Amino acid sequence: MGDLIVYVGIRAVAGFVATWGFAVLFNVPRQVTLYSALFGALGIVVRTLLMRAGVSQEVATFIAALIIGLSGFWVAHRLWMPRMIFTVTGIIPLIPGVPAYQVLLYFSQGDVLGGLASGVRAGLITGAIALGLSGARIITDFEQQAKP
Numbered sequence: 001m002g003d004l005i006v007y008v009g010i011r012a013v014a015g016f017v018a019t020w021g022f023a024v025l026f027n028v029p030r031q032v033t034l035y036s037a038l039f040g041a042l043g044i045v046v047r048t049l050l051m052r053a054g055v056s057q058e059v060a061t062f063i064a065a066l067i068i069g070l071s072g073f074w075v076a077h078r079l080w081m082p083r084m085i086f087t088v089t090g091i092i093p094l095i096p097g098v099p100a101y102q103v104l105l106y107f108s109q110g111d112v113l114g115g116l117a118s119g120v121r122a123g124l125i126t127g128a129i130a131l132g133l134s135g136a137r138i139i140t141d142f143e144q145q146a147k148p
Contacts, residue, residue: 004052007048008045008048008049011044011045011048012041012044012045013041014044014093015040015041015043015044015045015093016037016038016040016041017037018040018092018093019036019037019039019040019041019089019090019092019093020033020034020037020040022040022089022092023036023037023089026088026089028085028089029081029085032079032081032085032086035075035079035086036085036086036089036090037089039068039071039072039075039086039087039089039090040089040090040092040093041093042064042067042068042090043064043065043067043068043090043091043093043094044064044093044094046060046063046064046067047060047061047063047064047094050063050064057121057125058124058125058127059128061094061096061125061128061129061132062128062129062131062132063132064094064132065091065094065128065129065130065131065132065133065136066132066133066136067132068086068087068090068091068094068132068133068136069083069087069132069133069135069136069137069140070140071086072086072087072090073087073136073137073140087133087136091129091133094125094129095125095126096121096122096125096126099118099119099121099122099125100118100122102114102115102118103115103118103119103122106118
């Protein structure tokens with residue numbers, strides 16, 4: 001149990017720092033960079049805990065992106081800011097960098113099947129991020145729901 005807390009804590013700090021850096025890079029207003037970084041940490045913690053519980057990386061990423069999208073809407077609504085400030089920066093730690101790198105590595109070594117498998121995995125994870133954020137948008141878009 002102690003190892004899990006340390007592991008999740010390290011992932012949370014790394015997600016926080018990475019998201020903070022991208023928030024600065026994307027010119028997010030200074031008063032809300034902390035919130036953006038917290039969403040990045042939240043997303044990576046949710047995905048890590050779900051994966052440790054046996055959920056596939058793709059499904060865990062979808063759930064984490066959905067949570068980021070829903071909580072990003074809530075904070076954006078409270079602070080009168082665009083939701084994109086929180087959701088786009090919040091998903092940065094969820095981006096599948098390792099599988100994307102493995103595509104290049106496997107192809108450069110001549111392992112076509114390994115490269116294709118990593119490419120499919122990276123594509124599914126990226127699709128899960130898009131579906132999670134889109135799902136949150138559909139759930140919280142009250143103006144479109146009110147129209148007949």
